[in-house]
Amino acid sequence: MNSLNAEQLKNYNDYGFVAPIDVLSLEETAKIKKEIEYIEKNWPEELVGLGRNNLHYISPIFDQVCHNPKILDAVESIIGKDILVGGTTLFIKDPDNKGFVSWHQDAKYIGFEPYNWVTAWLAITDANEENGCMRMWPGSHKEKIKDHKDTYNENNLLTRGQTVKNVPIEKTTPNILKAGQLSLHHPMIVHGSGPNKSNQRRIGFVIQSYIGTNVDQVIGKVYVQQARGKDIYKFHEHTKRPVELMSKKDIELKNKANEELSKIFYNDAKKIGKF
Ligand SMILES: O=C(O)CCC(=O)C(=O)O
Numbered sequence: 697m698n699s700l701n702a703e704q705l706k707n708y709n710d711y712g713f714v715a716p717i718d719v720l721s722l723e724e725t726a727k728i729k730k731e732i733e734y735i736e737k738n739w740p741e742e743l744v745g746l747g748r749n750n751l752h753y754i755s756p757i758f759d760q761v762c763h764n765p766k767i768l769d770a771v772e773s774i775i776g777k778d779i780l781v782g783g784t785t786l787f788i789k790d791p792d793n794k795g796f797v798s799w800h801q802d803a804k805y806i807g808f809e810p811y812n813w814v815t816a817w818l819a820i821t822d823a824n825e826e827n828g829c830m831r832m833w834p835g836s837h838k839e840k841i842k843d844h845k846d847t848y849n850e851n852n853l854l855t856r857g858q859t860v861k862n863v864p865i866e867k868t869t870p871n872i873l874k875a876g877q878l879s880l881h882h883p884m885i886v887h888g889s890g891p892n893k894s895n896q897r898r899i900g901f902v903i904q905s906y907i908g909t910n911v912d913q914v915i916g917k918v919y920v921q922q923a924r925g926k927d928i929y930k931f932h933e934h935t936k937r938p939v940e941l942m943s944k945k946d947i948e949l950k951n952k953a954n955e956e957l958s959k960i961f962y963n964d965a966k967k968i969g970k971f
Contacts, residue, residue, distance in 0.1 A: 708880065716874065717877060743786060753946050778925035782918055802884075811884065816904075819874060820875060916956055919952070
């Protein structure tokens with residue numbers, strides 16, 4: 697078992713995130729990067745906009761990441777042994793791209809309750825201050841849900857540019873990861889990320905999120921995969937895992953899941969953004 701040790705768990709509980717956790721080898725991250733490039737070359741629209749979500753439904757390589765025992769061992773330490781994959785998002789920042797992620801709390805808009813869930817951010821490339829790694833506000837998960845303003849900024853990689861104001865930058869800390877390393881963050885922690893100022897792509901594959909089977913979706917509908925344990929609650933529709941890349945029925949499932957996700961993300965929003 698690669699469970700979190702006492703110090704890692706204390707970090708998660710005290711600060712709202714834990715990192716870095718070694719998960720994949722460089723060969724494995726290179727294979728994932730190649731898969732992204734292959735999809736982009738052959739299906740140029742597939743990963744654009746809303747399509748960046750739920751790639752694990754159409755690619756066995758991404759599916760296997762979600763079911764990686766090392767990741768699940770760490771996740772189990774936080775949410776217990778009955779684990780569902782509740783969705784994934786690919787966050788790519790191309791070189792010199794102005795894309796950024798404004799300060800936000802995932803719990804504000806994701807709709808999973810109770811908060812027995814955790815977001816796993818896997819670095820497919822190195823993530824550092826130059827290329828726009830996440831910055832976390834340690835301890836902010838202990839406060840309440842903060843007001844978020846929908847900004848719809850063109851370069852904001854969040855759906856509606858939801859933003860927490862007055863974050864004390866000096867209290868935030870960069871979440872620096874090497875390719876193959878993972879961070880786990882709490883639903884309530886305030887976090888964000890700046891633009892990529894390097895000449896290389898920054899890629900994060902985010903399981904957003906791993907949810908305990910006792911977690912409901914209070915805004916809309918979500919499809920799930922059983923990652924570990926049993927689901928006695930049966931709140932959600934379970935799906936099969938892909939066995940080949942881009943099969944017709946898997947693409948249909950991804951599209952259906954993304955339509956539902958869009959309804960959740962834009963619940964009560966004044967307009968729809970580009971993701
Ligand atoms: O990839 C990023 O820069 C931000 C991702 C994020 O906000 C998240 O995973 O919750």
